[in-house]
Amino acid sequence: MSLEEIIYGSRDIRNFLKLFSEQNCNKVIKATLLLGMYRLTEISERCGKSVANLSVQAIEELAVVAH
DSSP, rough: OOOOHHHOOOOOHHHHHSSSSSSHHHHHHHHHHHHHHHHHHHHHHHTOOOOOGOOOHHHHHHHHHOO
16 A cells, blocks of 8 residues: 555544644644654664655655554
8 A cells, every 4th residue: 555545545644633623734734744754753763874864765664664
């Protein structure tokens, strides 16, 4: 399953976003994106790598595995 399929088809993501009003949805998405970026940095540093050295494919694979 591709990353796009997970995002668009994820019941978890839809249910998560339903917890917030439509007015706050964009803010929640942006804040969640930042949290994800910080978490990715933590994971890569634990593996002794810099986020800058991760390929797009590696990041996508991490996201799919985390799903």
